[in-house]
Amino acid sequence: xxxxxxxxxxxxxxxxxxxxxxxxxxxxAGHSGISRISLFDTxxxxxxxxxxVKNFRPDELLGEFPEAKSEKDRKIWLGLDAAASALADxxxxxxxxxxxxxxxxxxxETFFLEDATPIAHAxxxxxxxxxxxxxxxxxxxxxxPLDRLTQILGDHYGLxxxxxxxxxxxxxxxxxxxxxxxxxxxxxAAVTLAGATDSTLNPLALGGFSxxxxxxxxxxxxxxxxxxxxATRQGTVLxxxxxxxxxxxxxxxxxxxxRIYAEVLGYGSSLDAYxxxxxxxxxxxxxxxxxxxxADAGLTPDNIDCVNAHGTGTPKNDVAETLAIKQTxxxxxxxxxxxxxxSMTGHMIATSGVMEAIASAMTLHxxxxxxxxxxxxxxxxCDLDYVAGGxxxxxxxxVLSNSFGFGGQNATLIFGRFDS
Amino acid sequence: xxxxxxxxxxxxxxxLGKNPLxxxxxxxxxxxxxxPPTHFDATxxxxxxxxxxxxxxxxxxxxxxxxxxxxxxxxxxxxxAAHLALADAGxxxxxxxxxxxxxxxxxxxxxxxxxxxxxxxxxxxxxPDGQFDPGRFGQAGxxxxxPILSFKILSNMPLCFVSICENIQGPNSIxxxxxxxxxxxxxxxxxxxxxxxxxxxxxxxxxxxTHELAFLSLxxxxxxxxxxxxxxxxxxxxxxxxxxxxxxxxxxARGARAYARVSGFSLCTHQQGSKRADTCVKxxxxxxxxxxxxxxxxxxxxxxxxxxxxxxQALSALQITAPTVVHPKKQAGDLFAAAAGLQIGLAALxxxxxxGRVLANCFxxxxxxxxxxxxxx
Numbered sequence: 147x148x149x150x151x152x153x154x155x156x157x158x159x160x161x162x163x164x165x166x167x168x169x170x171x172x173x174x175a176g177h178s179g180i181s182r183i184s185l186f187d188t189x190x191x192x193x194x195x196x197x198x199v200k201n202f203r204p205d206e207l208l209g210e211f212p213e214a215k216s217e218k219d220r221k222i223w224l225g226l227d228a229a230a231s232a233l234a235d236x237x238x239x240x241x242x243x244x245x246x247x248x249x250x251x252x253x254x255e256t257f258f259l260e261d262a263t264p265i266a267h268a269x270x271x272x273x274x275x276x277x278x279x280x281x282x283x284x285x286x287x288x289x290x291p292l293d294r295l296t297q298i299l300g301d302h303y304g305l306x307x308x309x310x311x312x313x314x315x316x317x318x319x320x321x322x323x324x325x326x327x328x329x330x331x332x333x334x335a336a337v338t339l340a341g342a343t344d345s346t347l348n349p350l351a352l353g354g355f356s357x358x359x360x361x362x363x364x365x366x367x368x369x370x371x372x373x374x375x376x377a378t379r380q381g382t383v384l385x386x387x388x389x390x391x392x393x394x395x396x397x398x399x400x401x402x403x404x405r406i407y408a409e410v411l412g413y414g415s416s417l418d419a420y421x422x423x424x425x426x427x428x429x430x431x432x433x434x435x436x437x438x439x440x441a442d443a444g445l446t447p448d449n450i451d452c453v454n455a456h457g458t459g460t461p462k463n464d465v466a467e468t469l470a471i472k473q474t475x476x477x478x479x480x481x482x483x484x485x486x487x488x489s490m491t492g493h494m495i496a497t498s499g500v501m502e503a504i505a506s507a508m509t510l511h512x513x514x515x516x517x518x519x520x521x522x523x524x525x526x527x528c529d530l531d532y533v534a535g536g537x538x539x540x541x542x543x544x545v546l547s548n549s550f551g552f553g554g555q556n557a558t559l560i561f562g563r564f565d566s
Numbered sequence: 567x568x569x570x571x572x573x574x575x576x577x578x579x580x581x582l583g584k585n586p587l588x589x590x591x592x593x594x595x596x597x598x599x600x601x602p603p604t605h606f607d608a609t610x611x612x613x614x615x616x617x618x619x620x621x622x623x624x625x626x627x628x629x630x631x632x633x634x635x636x637x638x639x640x641x642x643x644x645x646x647a648a649h650l651a652l653a654d655a656g657x658x659x660x661x662x663x664x665x666x667x668x669x670x671x672x673x674x675x676x677x678x679x680x681x682x683x684x685x686x687x688x689x690x691x692x693x694p695d696g697q698f699d700p701g702r703f704g705q706a707g708x709x710x711x712x713p714i715l716s717f718k719i720l721s722n723m724p725l726c727f728v729s730i731c732e733n734i735q736g737p738n739s740i741x742x743x744x745x746x747x748x749x750x751x752x753x754x755x756x757x758x759x760x761x762x763x764x765x766x767x768x769x770x771x772x773x774x775x776t777h778e779l780a781f782l783s784l785x786x787x788x789x790x791x792x793x794x795x796x797x798x799x800x801x802x803x804x805x806x807x808x809x810x811x812x813x814x815x816x817x818x819a820r821g822a823r824a825y826a827r828v829s830g831f832s833l834c835t836h837q838q839g840s841k842r843a844d845t846c847v848k849x850x851x852x853x854x855x856x857x858x859x860x861x862x863x864x865x866x867x868x869x870x871x872x873x874x875x876x877x878x879q880a881l882s883a884l885q886i887t888a889p890t891v892v893h894p895k896k897q898a899g900d901l902f903a904a905a906a907g908l909q910i911g912l913a914a915l916x917x918x919x920x921x922g923r924v925l926a927n928c929f930x931x932x933x934x935x936x937x938x939x940x941x942x943x
Contacts, residue, residue, distance in 0.1 A: 190704025254720060255677040259688050259707075260698035265681070266688035289676050289783045291743045292721060297933055301838035309835055309933055310750055313674065313721035313742040321739050325754075332761065349691075349703045350711075350719075357713040415737045417729040419665060422636060422717060431735060434666055438737075553726030555738055 197385025319499025451542025575655025617899025745930025803899020861922025
């Protein structure tokens with residue numbers, strides 16, 4: 147028996163807000179969360195802007211998560227904040243998670259360059275001493291395993307029915323929702339917590355990505371730097387943030403009279419099998435992912451009413467995604483709205499898929515589509531209706547959300563309006 | 567299990583070699599790859615041995631040679647093991663199955679960034695006070711960074727390189743960073759086959775824990791504690807193992823040889839504060855094994871004294887015994903994210919050899935613990 151799956155809890159910690167209301171208000175208003183990075187001195191770097199979560203102080207969460215005291219990886223704290231918000235928003239009883247699986251997406255391990263200085267500068271004779279010092283200082287851990295947030299959340303809330311840490315880069319967020327959705331649909335779980343966290347706003351990640359020349363270097367106008375589908379787009383903008391959702395069976399949600407934001411209808415994933423550096427130029431892998439999700443939902447392309455695009459603002463991605471949407475939806479592609487949230491948030495890598503899932507759920511819940519900002523000069527190869535110029539009313543019943551990962555992993559989710 | 571899933575291909579690149587049967591024979595005859603590391607001096611660490619692959623060349627497995635420079639060692643090993651598994655199964659993406667009908671699920675460990683690549687940029691980024699200076703990083707440190715460094719840090723790259731080299735386009739995901747996540751990759755493959763999401767699945771993992779940064783991280787995270795307390799413990803290893811899984815019907819229809827059928831599996835989360843041995847009991851209990859005689863056991867014991875005791879306690883508590891017991895991790899090293907593939911692959915070989923029902927314990931670090939039962943197809 148297939149269960150219907152609904153979203154009953156949302157939590158975010160982003161540059162556009164740390165509550166769903168604030169995030170949604172800013173997204174609909176077309177506010178940009180891109181700004182000059184203040185987390186560290188970027189003055190000598192080619193890229194000095196990002197989607198930073200301002201005024202976020204991990205120590206504010208210490209009261210709730212004292213067990214995380216020694217964690218210095220920022221994305222762990224962002225994740226704790228968002229997950230706690232999602233669980234609170236769901237109003238699930240706090241002691242009922244024993245049978246709840248946990249799915250966490252995350253992409254890039256943070257390497258703490260500042261903690262490697264003792265090794266780098268120790269004369270050969272003193273290397274051993276430097277290593278001894280390092281290994282005895284837990285705060286000087288060079289690497290934090292990517293499952294650290296998963297473990298803290300799992301232990302804190304007693305989520306003991308499987309803990310999954312997915313590292314499928316920019317597709318990780320959509321994949322964790324898709325995998326959690328399937329567990330509920332097939333009856334393996336009644337409730338799941340799924341989300342993602344990432345922060346690439348550190349020297350090695352920002353510097354490393356800037357060398358790949360996929361980032362916008364328009365440091366003087368941060369709020370205009372990310373321009374998906376615009377002919378003048380230069381590249382994407384890295385960002386940080388976390389987002390989590392609580393999903394459950396419709397029966398479970400109705401039994402406890404939970405607020406339902408939207409229904410999850412389908413999930414698909416695919417691989418480009420092309421290059422790690424570029425998306426497949428014809429959008430073949432992306433189209434496959436969309437087609438699989440539509441089939442998984444038991445729908446046809448004509449049932450898709452809106453697309454929440456991956457829309458990174460890189461020259462190659464936006465064209466490939468447009469081709470993929472047209473290939474998958476046929477004539478329907480030209481008549482439905484397509485929006486790109488990253489124009490305002492920047493690219494939160496693993497978190498993007500979850501943030502966009504939340505935006506899709508809110509689109510269905512509030513009947514409003516957020517705009518694609520900074521789109522004033524459309525690329526002739528990007529010829530869809532990208533919701534430029536402001537938010538739009540929406541009476542459709544489904545939203546398709548795309549996430550395409552660096553390296554060629556693709557994932558697509560389909561959400562439906564839930565009428566109580 | 568609702569659908570009969572069989573293993574039709576095994577690809578292994580391990581410190582004990584690349585030929586699965588020879589690896590099994592080596593383990594049974596006591597051959598060990600555990601020795602002091604050859605690339606760095608391990609004397610400052612509590613653990614001073616590891617299991618290295620000494621003679622690996624990626625070129626035969628990567629058609630586009632220039633791609634190799636983008637790969638870290640984890641990815642190179644993964645590509646080789648995946649290729650060997652598909653060849654062993656006789657599966658050609660685009661031939662046997664369409665590329666989009668083949669799923670790919672993997673596991674990988676901590677970012678495999680050799681310290682030697684980091685040191686130059688840290689040196690160039692240090693100020694007169696001996697502290698890391700982001701300003702200097704931009705001016706001088708970044709010049710010491712290879713533009714392709716990101717490809718070596720991103721944890722999903724091994725999976726992507728496998729998909730590119732083998733033209734696999736189907737459902738996918740990759741998990742990280744311990745032994746349990748390798749089991750989750752195999753679980754995902756079984757689920758994909760069960761729900762009809764794929765006709766065939768390639769599942770496994772890769773990991774490299776034989777470099778200095780890995781030793782430093784393992785030491786910092788307390789994984790060498792057994793060496794400090796008992797002068798014995800786990801030897802970090804490196805390798806990649808992938809398995810080809812198909813439904814029994816599809817494998818039979820194409821006349822494929824099936825090594826074994828996955829007749830049961832169990833994954834449990836270790837709860838904070840509980841005894842690890844109790845989690846092992848929980849994993850094994852749900853397999854309902856005491857009433858079914860085992861022909862062989864692939865033990866998870868990696869040399870860590872307390873982990874070995876936990877596994878033994880669980881087996882004793884449930885009166886699980888087997889006439890043949892092998893301990894691959896003690897000889898091939900602990901392959902972490904690739905370990906589950908090795909355990910299950912060896913179990914499949916034991917089944918094919920007439921070993922009857924074989925239990926593969928996939929216990930390890932982190933919270934996720936698993937075991938698989940394999941039988942004749």
